Amino acid sequence: MGIDIRLPLGLLFLLLGAILLVYGAVSDPSLYQQSLGINVNLYWGVVLLAFGAPMFALSRRGVRPAVRAGSTPPSPRSSGH
Amino acid sequence: MTGIDWLILGLYFAFVLGIGVALKGSMKTSTDFFLAGRAIPAWVAGLAFMSANLGAQEVIGMGASGAKYGIATSHFYWIGAIPAMVFVGIFMMPFYYGSRARSVPEYLRLRFDEKTRGLNAISFAIMTIFSSGISMYAIAKLIQTLHVFDGVFLRLGINSSWIFDFAILISAIVVLVYTFLGGLSSAIYNEVLQFFLIVAGFLPLTYLGLKNVGGWSGLKATLGPSYTHSWAGLSHPDTNRLGVEWFGLVMGLGFVLSFGYWCTDFLVIQRAMAAKSMSAARRTPLIGAFPKMLFPFLVILPGLIAIALPTQPAVPPHARVVVSAEPPGKGIIPMKVDASSGKPMLDKDGKPQLDYDLAVPNMLLHYFPPGMLGLGLTALLASFMSGMAGNVTAFNTVWTYDIYQSYIRPGATDEHYLWMGRAATVFGIAFSIAAAYMANRFNNIMDMLQLVFAFVNAPLFATFLLGMFWKRTTGHAAFTGLLAGTAAAAIHHGLTLPAGAVAGIKGGWLAVTHNYPSEMAQNFWTAIYAWTTCFVVTIIVSLVTRAPDESKLVGLVYSLTPKPEEEPMAWYARPASLAIMVIAGTVLLNIIFW
Numbered sequence: 290m291g292i293d294i295r296l297p298l299g300l301l302f303l304l305l306g307a308i309l310l311v312y313g314a315v316s317d318p319s320l321y322q323q324s325l326g327i328n329v330n331l332y333w334g335v336v337l338l339a340f341g342a343p344m345f346a347l348s349r350r351g352v353r354p355a356v357r358a359g360s361t362p363p364s365p366r367s368s369g370h
Numbered sequence: 371m372t373g374i375d376w377l378i379l380g381l382y383f384a385f386v387l388g389i390g391v392a393l394k395g396s397m398k399t400s401t402d403f404f405l406a407g408r409a410i411p412a413w414v415a416g417l418a419f420m421s422a423n424l425g426a427q428e429v430i431g432m433g434a435s436g437a438k439y440g441i442a443t444s445h446f447y448w449i450g451a452i453p454a455m456v457f458v459g460i461f462m463m464p465f466y467y468g469s470r471a472r473s474v475p476e477y478l479r480l481r482f483d484e485k486t487r488g489l490n491a492i493s494f495a496i497m498t499i500f501s502s503g504i505s506m507y508a509i510a511k512l513i514q515t516l517h518v519f520d521g522v523f524l525r526l527g528i529n530s531s532w533i534f535d536f537a538i539l540i541s542a543i544v545v546l547v548y549t550f551l552g553g554l555s556s557a558i559y560n561e562v563l564q565f566f567l568i569v570a571g572f573l574p575l576t577y578l579g580l581k582n583v584g585g586w587s588g589l590k591a592t593l594g595p596s597y598t599h600s601w602a603g604l605s606h607p608d609t610n611r612l613g614v615e616w617f618g619l620v621m622g623l624g625f626v627l628s629f630g631y632w633c634t635d636f637l638v639i640q641r642a643m644a645a646k647s648m649s650a651a652r653r654t655p656l657i658g659a660f661p662k663m664l665f666p667f668l669v670i671l672p673g674l675i676a677i678a679l680p681t682q683p684a685v686p687p688h689a690r691v692v693v694s695a696e697p698p699g700k701g702i703i704p705m706k707v708d709a710s711s712g713k714p715m716l717d718k719d720g721k722p723q724l725d726y727d728l729a730v731p732n733m734l735l736h737y738f739p740p741g742m743l744g745l746g747l748t749a750l751l752a753s754f755m756s757g758m759a760g761n762v763t764a765f766n767t768v769w770t771y772d773i774y775q776s777y778i779r780p781g782a783t784d785e786h787y788l789w790m791g792r793a794a795t796v797f798g799i800a801f802s803i804a805a806a807y808m809a810n811r812f813n814n815i816m817d818m819l820q821l822v823f824a825f826v827n828a829p830l831f832a833t834f835l836l837g838m839f840w841k842r843t844t845g846h847a848a849f850t851g852l853l854a855g856t857a858a859a860a861i862h863h864g865l866t867l868p869a870g871a872v873a874g875i876k877g878g879w880l881a882v883t884h885n886y887p888s889e890m891a892q893n894f895w896t897a898i899y900a901w902t903t904c905f906v907v908t909i910i911v912s913l914v915t916r917a918p919d920e921s922k923l924v925g926l927v928y929s930l931t932p933k934p935e936e937e938p939m940a941w942y943a944r945p946a947s948l949a950i951m952v953i954a955g956t957v958l959l960n961i962i963f964w
Contacts, residue, residue: 292389292392292393292559294414294559294562297385297388297389297392297559297563298562298563298566300385301381301382301385301563302566302570304381305378305381305570305745308374308377308378308381308741309741309742309745312374312740312741313741316739316740316741320739320740321739323736323737323738323739324578324737324738324739324742325578325581325582325737327578329574329578329738329739329741329742330739330741330742333570333574333742333745337570340566340570
């Protein structure tokens with residue numbers, strides 16, 4: 290159906306992870322007093338990247354077979370109801 | 371909100387709209403638009419099944435209940451959802467999906483008759499509009515309370531009284547654009563994004579909160595047993611925070627209300643109907659049940675932590691927010707303040723009331739620095755918007771297939787109905803906006819409407835249960851049963867009153883013959899009476915009316931339908947295996963948090 294959900298999902302989390310990671314690395318450490326001294330941006334950015342990357346990879350891996358399938362005539366849509 | 375938070379929020383909006391645009395090209399038939407072309411993989415449909423129900427009201431409300439009632443709130447998940455999700459997947463989906471009905475009301479027409487469908491379709495259409503309006507109102511109020519946009523409005527020189535209108539408008543436009551373009555697919559895709567965003571935004575919150583209060587044992591030590599047990603104390607309403615006894619909870623919530631929602635509400639069933647095969651449709655609610663089982667830790671625990679923290683006025687230095695600097699409440703939950711007088715609101719014993727709805731938002735502000743705060747608020751907004759989109763997509767389908775195609779203009783081309791679906795999206799959202807303003811102006815009307823919806827919904831599951839599993843059930847019986855059940859709910863509500871309430875909207879408007887220890891107990895028992903009445907009346911009327919023609923019930927009733935064939939798949943992925951796993955997990959959680 291249209292697009293593979295893992296593509297936007299992976300991309301979104303890669304970008305979110307990168308933003309948090311970079312911000313966590315450059316931001317003033319005193320910001321993290323409220324989060325119990327833990328740089329949540331940095332660590333959670335890494336986690337989001339670790340989630341986004343395989344999602345993105347899986348969506349790309351699925352593309353090539355789909356393209357090949359596209360070269361054969363499209364199967365008739367289900368219209369039985 | 372600082373620049374980094376806006377960047378994260380903006381990124382999310384870009385993706386949401388981008389998905390709508392990307393899907394626009396594949397919306398060629400009405401089936402594409404209303405049922406996502408029946409091509410959704412099981413795991414996507416499953417996450418959407420669970421997330422469609424996870425609106426912002428759910429997230430905020432579950433946190434609020436966590437702070438108010440403690441871990442017993444998890445009953446709303448563990449017995450109030452999981453058994454019903456398993457039941458609908460294993461036993462009911464073969465008929466919903468197998469009948470090729472395009473909506474739940476359409477199933478009722480196939481199984482019973484036109485009038486039963488009409489009753490269900492019309493009441494459902496009205497209800498979805500109002501729920502989407504009420505959630506729009508709730509989020510606009512939240513944005514106003516948290517002062518999210520105040521900084522921007524100040525800089526632009528716009529009066530901050532417009533924030534409510536702005537919040538409504540912007541959310542309506544975003545939801546409109548992506549559902550208009552991509553229909554149900556768009557809504558489902560966004561529900562999946564929202565699911566992962568909620569996990570991403572709330573998991574660190576629970577972690578930091580638990581670490582701060584000394585883990586679960588620290589929480590137990592601070593709050594005491596009444597907050598940290600789910601079943602202990604349920605033998606009597608006076609010995610638990612919910613104010614109900616176990617029978618009312620299990621029958622009212624666990625059976626009538628939960629099965630009535632998860633097994634008959636088209637908002638969630640639509641996700642399973644969009645699945646790509648029978649086996650995917652059956653696995654949809656089962657896959658959704660796994661995260662549902664674990665979500666109390668994400669949405670309820672923050673509420674408990676909020677009430678356990680040392681009481682303090684928590685105003686993070688960076689956030690451009692004012693968390694009610696009024697007299698401190700309890701933990702980081704402020705007191706409820708009367709908007710007109712500025713004084714704390716008191717309950718019937720003269721004790722100040724707490725504004726529990728701020729438990730979750732205040733937790734986000736308390737623990738999250740810029741960056742994570744943006745992610746947390748984006749997750750909240752995402753859950754609101756996908757909750758609303760869920761209502762809108764269910765509405766446009768029921769409107770187009772069950773009302774417009776059936777009563778207004780039958781026999782038009784598929785293209786015309788696709789067009790009608792898009793038009794219904796536009797006026798559905800317009801009506802929701804009107805409902806949101808109505809909620810803002812006349813709170814009592816909304817309370818009354820929600821009460822009426824509860825009366826209409828309570829008996830539904832009896833009709834479906836008999837319809838699917840007893841071939842003798844007739845259309846006249848289903849229709850009379852539903853009306854009788856709704857009447858029973860109204861009469862029961864009119865004759866009873868929760869402790870401490872005044873006769874009126876809370877009940878007792880006919881005469882007070884019984885007092886319940888809590889409003890929750892009254893709700894559960896109203897549902898039990900409605901269900902039982904509908905069940906009994908449907909059976910009696912079925913027996914005195916002419917039996918339905920069995921040949922027409924093949925595929926619609928259990929005893930006349932061949933068992934769905936199992937597709938070859940790994941043993942652990944089969945519906946029955948998933949059901950056993952999720953039930954075992956839920957039982958284990960109940961024992962741990964007994």
